[in-house]
Amino acid sequence: MNQIVSRRFFLSATAAMGGGLMVGISFSNTALAAAGSTVNVWVTIAPDESVTILSSGAEMGQGVLSSMPQIIAEELLVDWTKVKTGAAPSGSQYLNPVTHSQSTGGSNNIRSWFKPLLTIGAATREMLVSAAAQSWGVPVSQCKAVQGAVINTATNATLTYGALASVASTLPVPTSPAVLSSAGSYKLIGQPVARPDIPSKTDGSAIFGIDVRVPGMIYAAIKHPPVFGSTVNAITSTPAGAKSVNVGNAVVVTGATTWDAFRNAKSTQVSWTVPAGNSSASxxxxxxxxxxxxxxxxxxxxxxxxxxxxxxxxxxxxxxxxxxxxxxPHACMEVLNCTASVTATSCEIWAPTQGADANLRTAIALTGLSAAQITIHPVLMGGGLGRKFEQDFISQAILASKALGAPVHLTWSREEDFSNDFxxxxxxxxxxxxxxxxxxxxxxxxxxxxxxxxxxxxxxxxxxxxxxxxxxxxxxxxxxxxxxxxxxxxxxxxxxxxxxxxxxxxxxxxxxxxxxxxxxxxxxxxxxxxxxxxxxxxxxxxxxxxxxxxxxxxxxxxxxxxxxxxxxxxxxxxxxxxxxxxxxxxxxxxxxxxxxxxxxxxxxxxxxxxxxxxxxxxxxxxxxxxxxxxxxxxxxxxxxxxxxxxxxxxxxxxxxxxxxxxxxxxxxxxxxxxxxxxxxxxxxxxxxxxxxxxxxxxxxxxxxxxxxx
Amino acid sequence: MATQAVTLTVNGTKHTVNVDPSTPLLWVLRDALGLTGTKYGCGIEACGACTVLVGGGAEKSCEMSVQDASGQNITTIEGLAATPMHKVQLAWIAEQVPQCGYCQSGMILKAVELLQQTKTPTDAQISAAMSNLCVCGTYQRVRAAIHRAAAM
The missing domain is CATH 3.30.365.10 (Aldehyde oxidase/xanthine dehydrogenase, molybdopterin binding domain)
Structure with missing residues (x-):
C-alpha cells in the first residue's frame, strides 16, 4: 500500500475542539482517483494524550467504530485505553477504496480498509517522530516512537504525542511511511480490546438517529398506502392542529410529540392511486x-x-x-427515522444510514442544492440489516422539511416499519x-x-x-x-x-x-x-x-x-x-x-x-x-x-x-x-x-x- | 387534543409538562424531557425497549400514560448512571454486551429489577425474567452480565 501514499499525499491541520489539534491526513491514489475514489482518515491528538480516531464505516452493532481505529492504532503505537473513536462525516473523500462508496454493507469495511488504515497509522506516527526530532534538533534516526510518545535514543528524553501533535500537524506528510507491523507481529490487532462505544450504550448517552433533536424541529410520522406501489392521489382530511405533506409514496403528518404524530397519521384520510393488479398480489x-x-x-x-x-x-x-x-422483514430494533433540515441554501440530514453517499445523492436530487451545501451527519443505527441502505425514509424527511420550512424529525411507527419494508x-x-x-x-x-x-x-x-x-x-x-x-x-x-x-x-x-x-x-x-x-x-x-x-x-x-x-x-x-x-x-x-x-x-x-x-x-x-x-x-x-x-x-x-x-x-x-x-x-x-x-x-x-x- | 400540566418525578427531579395527559410516559420522556436513552421499539409492550423503573419496578413506558405515572418515582437509564455506575452497567461493559445498543437501556433496567427481586438468579430465572427483544442477539452476554452483576 506504500505506493498509494507515494502518489499524492497532503496534510491539513485544523484546530479541533477541546484545544487539541486535528491531524487530518488524506491521501489519494491516482488509480483510485481516476475511478472517483479518495481515501481519508482523521487522527486527533489532544494535550491530555487522548487520541481520537475516526471510522469511515457506519456503526450498526458490528463494531466498526472500534475495529477500524484499532488498525490505525496498531501502527500509531498508542495505548488503546487512551483511544476515543467517532464516526467520520460523510463526503467523497471517505469512499471505500474498493467499493468506491461510503456505504456500510456486504461485510466490507475491514476487508477494504485494512492496509490503507495501517498506512495512515504509520504516516501519523512518522510525523510525530519528525516533530520530536525537530524539537530536539536531532536526526529522525535518533528518535523512536513508543506507546504514545517519542524517545530520543541518545538521551532517553521523551516527548508525548500530546505535546508533539501541534508541531506534527505542520509537517509534510511522509511520502512512503514504513508500516512496521506485519502478520505474526501485531500487538493490538488480534487483541480482544474493549469497544470504546460500549459505555455510552449502557448509560443512555449514545445518540441513534431516532434520538436526534434539532432546534425548531417538528415531530412527524408517516402514513403509507394500504397496497404496495400506490401513490397519493389526494389528502382528503388532516386532523386539527396537524400538518400533512404529500411525499408521493406516502403522507408525512406532524404532531406535538412523535406519539401525537403517529395518532394524527392514522386518522389522516388519503385517497390512493393503486397500480393495476397490485391489490391482488399475495x-x-x-x-x-x-x-x-x-x-x-x-x-x-x-x-x-x-x-x-x-x-x-x-x-x-x-x-x-x-x-x-x-x-x-428486517425488523431492526430502531424503526426507520430521519431528521432533515432544508433551507434555500442548505440541507442537513441526520439519519441512521448504511448509505451516506446515497443520502447525499438523494438530497441533491430532491433539493437541487450542490453537494457542498449538504451535510450528512453520522449517527448510530439501532440495527441496519440491509434495510438502512434504502432512501425512502430519507426522501420523505427531506420533502417534508422542504414543504414545512422547518426541520422535521420523521419517525415511522413499528406498524409502518413492518408493513413497508424491502x-x-x-x-x-x-x-x-x-x-x-x-x-x-x-x-x-x-x-x-x-x-x-x-x-x-x-x-x-x-x-x-x-x-x-x-x-x-x-x-x-x-x-x-x-x-x-x-x-x-x-x-x-x-x-x-x-x-x-x-x-x-x-x-x-x-x-x-x-x-x-x-x-x-x-x-x-x-x-x-x-x-x-x-x-x-x-x-x-x-x-x-x-x-x-x-x-x-x-x-x-x-x-x-x-x-x-x-x-x-x-x-x-x-x-x-x-x-x-x-x-x-x-x-x-x-x-x-x-x-x-x-x-x-x-x-x-x-x-x-x-x-x-x-x-x-x-x-x-x-x-x-x-x-x-x-x-x-x-x-x-x-x-x-x-x-x-x-x-x-x-x-x-x-x-x-x-x-x-x-x-x-x-x-x-x-x-x-x-x-x-x-x-x-x-x-x-x-x-x-x-x-x-x-x-x-x-x-x-x-x-x-x-x-x- | 387538549393539553394539561402534568407533574412527574424523573431521576429525582420534578418536571411539569404540558401534554395530552393520555400521552404515553415514553414519549414524554423522549420528546418533552429530552431523555432519549429510553427507546421506542413497538408501542404495544411487546419488546421491552422502553422499560423504565416506576416506583422501583420495571415497567414498559410505551403504554403507561403520563397521567398514571405522575405520582410515582421514575428512573430512566440516565438516572441509573450516577458516579460510580450501577453494578449492572459495569457488568454490561465488562461483558461487552451491546452491539447496536438500541435495546440495552431496557435490558439493563429489567436486569436491575430482576437482581432486586432475586439476588442470585439461575439461568432459568434469567430466561423467564428477561423477555426483552434484542435483534442483534446479545442474549448470551446479557445472561453472563447478570451473573457477573449478581456476584459483584
Whole structure:
C-alpha cells in the first residue's frame, strides 16, 4: 500500500475542539482517483494524550467504530485505553477504496480498509517522530516512537504525542511511511480490546438517529398506502392542529410529540392511486408465478461446469427436490427515522444510514442544492440489516422539511416499519443432483427463482438478466461436483425486496446444505463424514472439522437428541455450524446447543468476531424458525412484534464460537457470516431427529416467546 | 387534543409538562424531557425497549400514560448512571454486551429489577425474567452480565 501514499499525499491541520489539534491526513491514489475514489482518515491528538480516531464505516452493532481505529492504532503505537473513536462525516473523500462508496454493507469495511488504515497509522506516527526530532534538533534516526510518545535514543528524553501533535500537524506528510507491523507481529490487532462505544450504550448517552433533536424541529410520522406501489392521489382530511405533506409514496403528518404524530397519521384520510393488479398480489400468487418459472423458465445461466445431463445420466441415485423460502422483514430494533433540515441554501440530514453517499445523492436530487451545501451527519443505527441502505425514509424527511420550512424529525411507527419494508426476497429453488455408488456427486442442477434486488437497486450490474447477488452462495461451491448447472430467473412482483443480512447466501445456503444432507442420506453416509469427503475447499473442511470436534460429533448424542451440521462460505469467510436438539412436543423441538467454527482470516478484534457470530446465529435462528412476511391484498400482513416471532432469551441455547485461523488467509468479512448456515443446520438436525425433511422456511419447529405481557 | 400540566418525578427531579395527559410516559420522556436513552421499539409492550423503573419496578413506558405515572418515582437509564455506575452497567461493559445498543437501556433496567427481586438468579430465572427483544442477539452476554452483576 506504500505506493498509494507515494502518489499524492497532503496534510491539513485544523484546530479541533477541546484545544487539541486535528491531524487530518488524506491521501489519494491516482488509480483510485481516476475511478472517483479518495481515501481519508482523521487522527486527533489532544494535550491530555487522548487520541481520537475516526471510522469511515457506519456503526450498526458490528463494531466498526472500534475495529477500524484499532488498525490505525496498531501502527500509531498508542495505548488503546487512551483511544476515543467517532464516526467520520460523510463526503467523497471517505469512499471505500474498493467499493468506491461510503456505504456500510456486504461485510466490507475491514476487508477494504485494512492496509490503507495501517498506512495512515504509520504516516501519523512518522510525523510525530519528525516533530520530536525537530524539537530536539536531532536526526529522525535518533528518535523512536513508543506507546504514545517519542524517545530520543541518545538521551532517553521523551516527548508525548500530546505535546508533539501541534508541531506534527505542520509537517509534510511522509511520502512512503514504513508500516512496521506485519502478520505474526501485531500487538493490538488480534487483541480482544474493549469497544470504546460500549459505555455510552449502557448509560443512555449514545445518540441513534431516532434520538436526534434539532432546534425548531417538528415531530412527524408517516402514513403509507394500504397496497404496495400506490401513490397519493389526494389528502382528503388532516386532523386539527396537524400538518400533512404529500411525499408521493406516502403522507408525512406532524404532531406535538412523535406519539401525537403517529395518532394524527392514522386518522389522516388519503385517497390512493393503486397500480393495476397490485391489490391482488399475495404470497400464493407470487409463489405460483415463481413455480411456473421454475418448471418452464425462461432462465439465465449463472454457472456451467461440465455436462450436467451426462452427469445425471451416469448417476447411481438422484434427488429432485424443491425448497421454498418466504419474504422476510428486517425488523431492526430502531424503526426507520430521519431528521432533515432544508433551507434555500442548505440541507442537513441526520439519519441512521448504511448509505451516506446515497443520502447525499438523494438530497441533491430532491433539493437541487450542490453537494457542498449538504451535510450528512453520522449517527448510530439501532440495527441496519440491509434495510438502512434504502432512501425512502430519507426522501420523505427531506420533502417534508422542504414543504414545512422547518426541520422535521420523521419517525415511522413499528406498524409502518413492518408493513413497508424491502423484504428479503422469497425464493423457489430446485435441486436435481446425482451421486455415484460411492456417494460422489456426479451432477448438480440448481435452479433459483427469486425477485431480483439488483434489478431495482443497481440495474447496471445486471447482465443478461442474471442477478449475481441472488445466486451468491449457489455458485463457486466448495464441493467436488462432476458437473454443475445453476440458473436463475427474476419473478417480478409488487412486493419491494432489498438486501437482508447475508443476502443471497441466506437463501442459497439453506438449499445447498439441505440438499447436501439429502445426498448424504441417499448415499447412506453420516452427514459430517459425507461433507468431509466431498468438500474440495481446505478452509471449508477446516471449519467443518473444527465444529465436529466442538460438538463431539464422533460421540453419539444422548438418547432423544440429534444433531445437524452445515457449512457456508461467503464474504471471504468460512463457517460451520452444528446444532443439537431434542423433541419438546410431537411437533416442536428444544435446541440444546449451537457450535460455530469460523475462519475469517486475519482477526482484528476476536471478541467482536465472537459477538458477530453469536448475534448472527440468533438472527439466523429467528429467520429460519419464524421469518415470514405473509402477503395478501397486495400488502404485508405484519404489524408488530406481538404477531411476529423473533428469538428471545428463553429460546436461545448457549452458542460456542471458535475462531479457526488459516495462516496467511486473506481477511474476510464477519457481520453477515453467522447467519446462512443456521437454517440448514436446524433443518438437518430435525431430519436426524425425526426422519422428516423440511424443505420450506420458516421451519416453525420451536415454540416462540412473544414477551411477558 | 387538549393539553394539561402534568407533574412527574424523573431521576429525582420534578418536571411539569404540558401534554395530552393520555400521552404515553415514553414519549414524554423522549420528546418533552429530552431523555432519549429510553427507546421506542413497538408501542404495544411487546419488546421491552422502553422499560423504565416506576416506583422501583420495571415497567414498559410505551403504554403507561403520563397521567398514571405522575405520582410515582421514575428512573430512566440516565438516572441509573450516577458516579460510580450501577453494578449492572459495569457488568454490561465488562461483558461487552451491546452491539447496536438500541435495546440495552431496557435490558439493563429489567436486569436491575430482576437482581432486586432475586439476588442470585439461575439461568432459568434469567430466561423467564428477561423477555426483552434484542435483534442483534446479545442474549448470551446479557445472561453472563447478570451473573457477573449478581456476584459483584
Amino acid at each position: 404470497s400464493s400468487t407470487i409463489l405460483a408465478k415463481a413455480t411456473a418459472l421454475l418448471k418452464n423458465g425462461p432462465t439465465t445461466p449463472a454457472e456451467t461446469i461440465g455436462d450436467v445431463k451426462a452427469g445425471l445420466a451416469a448417476a447411481a441415485k438422484q434427488i429432485n427436490v424443491t425448497y421454498t423460502l418466504p419474504f422476510v 423484504y428479503r426476497p422469497m425464493a423457489v429453488c430446485s435441486v436435481n443432483a446425482g451421486i455415484d455408488a460411492s456417494g460422489a456427486i456426479t451432477a448438480w442442477n440448481n435452479r433459483i427463482i427469486s425477485p431480483s434486488v439488483m434489478m431495482r437497486m443497481f440495474p447496471a450490474y445486471v447482465k443478461n438478466g442474471l442477478d449475481t447477488v441472488a445466486v451468491a452462495g449457489a455458485v463457486a461451491l466448495p464441493y467436488k461436483m462432476g458437473s454443475r448447472y445453476v440458473d436463475y430467473a427474476n419473478v417480478p412482483s409488487p412486493v419491494p425486496v432489498g438486501f437482508w443480512r447475508s443476502v443471497g447466501e441466506s437463501v442459497n445456503n439453506f438449499v445447498l446444505e439441505s440438499a447436501i444432507d439429502e445426498l448424504a442420506a441417499l448415499a447412506g453416509k453420516d452427514p459430517y463424514a459425507y461433507r468431509a469427503a466431498q468438500l474440495s475447499d481446505a478452509r471449508a473442511l477446516g471449519v467443518l472439522k473444527a465444529v465436529a470436534g466442538m460438538i463431539g460429533w464422533s460421540t453419539k448424542p444422548a438418547t432423544g437428541h440429534a444433531r445437524g451440521i452445515a457449512v457456508s462460505e461467503g464474504f471471504g469467510s468460512y463457517i460451520a455450524i452444528a446444532i443439537e436438539m431434542t423433541a419438546a412436543t410431537a411437533s416442536t423441538v428444544t435446541v440444546t446447543r449451537v457450535c460455530a467454527a469460523v475462519d475469517c482470516g486475519t482477526v482484528v478484534n476476536p471478541d467482536t468476531v465472537v459477538a458477530q457470530i453469536q448475534g448472527g446465529v440468533v438472527h439466523g435462528f429467528s429467520s429460519a424458525l419464524w421469518g415470514n412476511t405473509p402477503i395478501s391484498g397486495g400488502a404485508a400482513q405484519l404489524r408488530n412484534f406481538d404477531n411476529y416471532a423473533l428469538t428471545r432469551m428463553g429460546n436461545m441455547p448457549h452458542i460456542d464460537v471458535q475462531i479457526v485461523n488459516t495462516p496467511g488467509a486473506p481477511l474476510g468479512g464477519i457481520g453477515e457470516v453467522g447467519v446462512p448456515a443456521v437454517a440448514p443446520a436446524l433443518a438437518n438436525a430435525y431430519f436426524a431427529l425425526t426422519g422428516k425433511r423440511l424443505r420450506g422456511l420458516p421451519l416453525k419447529i420451536v415454540t416462540p416467546i412473544y414477551g411477558d405481557d
